[in-house]
Amino acid sequence: GEDVEQSLFLSVREGDSSVINCTYTDSSSTYLYWYKQEPGAGLQLLTYIFSNMDMKQDQRLTVLLNKKDKHLSLRIADTQTGDSAIYFCAETHSSASKIIFGSGTRLSIRP
Amino acid sequence: GAGVSQSPSNKVTEKGKDVELRCDPISGHTALYWYRQRLGQGLEFLIYFQGNSAPDKSGLPSDRFSAERTGESVSTLTIQRTQQEDSAVYLCASSMEGTGYTFGSGTRLTVV
Numbered sequence: 001g002e003d004v005e006q007s008l009f010l011s012v013r014e015g016d017s018s019v020i021n022c023t024y025t026d027s028s029s030t031y032l033y034w035y036k037q038e039p040g041a042g043l044q045l046l047t048y049i050f051s052n053m054d055m056k057q058d059q060r061l062t063v064l065l066n067k068k069d070k071h072l073s074l075r076i077a078d079t080q081t082g083d084s085a086i087y088f089c090a091e092t093h094s095s096a097s098k099i100i101f102g103s104g105t106r107l108s109i110r111p
Numbered sequence: 112g113a114g115v116s117q118s119p120s121n122k123v124t125e126k127g128k129d130v131e132l133r134c135d136p137i138s139g140h141t142a143l144y145w146y147r148q149r150l151g152q153g154l155e156f157l158i159y160f161q162g163n164s165a166p167d168k169s170g171l172p173s174d175r176f177s178a179e180r181t182g183e184s185v186s187t188l189t190i191q192r193t194q195q196e197d198s199a200v201y202l203c204a205s206s207m208e209g210t211g212y213t214f215g216s217g218t219r220l221t222v223v
Contacts, residue, residue: 042202042214043202088154099212100156101146101156
């Protein structure tokens with residue numbers, strides 16, 4: 001069946017880069033997403049990548065996709081305290097299908 | 112409105128009572144989804160509406176859960192005879208073909 005897995009916790013020093021990793025099992029995934037959830041708030045779409053792409057960069061965010069290994073990563077450059085949140089990896093077949101989410105990675109920033 | 116609106120934002124109910132949660136999607140978004148997020152866990156798919164097609168109810172955990180949507184507008188998620196394990200944040204999202212998903216802020220349900 002469909003499954004998305006992430007590590008639960010990541011701690012980085014302020015100013016360093018954060019790399020959050022995700023693996024998925026569904027080889028027919030078309031869209032892969034990263035969502036951010038701050039405490040007490042809903043989910044915010046950070047970025048997404050199509051399965052025919054290897055990389056997407058958006059300001060401090062870089063998404064890398066290894067389709068062969070079904071591995072997705074999110075790199076946050078120059079991590080700031082405002083980046084503290086839970087980051088969810090998600091995949092879907094089309095932009096109008098249900099999304100399968102990972103359990104989320106809690107990113108904490110230390111001074 | 113500009114975003115997905117959910118109400119109430121918080122609901123405390125007694126075990127065994129019924130609750131109804133509401134979601135107002137973004138105008139024009141044909142697809143609407145309900146997810147559940149238990150404390151410290153990831154998102155669990157519940158149900159998906161797409162236009163006038165039959166909804167995908169494959170994620171509803173029991174027959175105590177039901178959802179309705181009128182056309183492409185408001186949706187309500189109803190939980191009958193609530194149990195303590197129903198305590199969670201219930202998130203609604205909407206989307207339109209070719210766009211991303213927009214989530215509401217959720218309804219935090221606490222069953223006591």
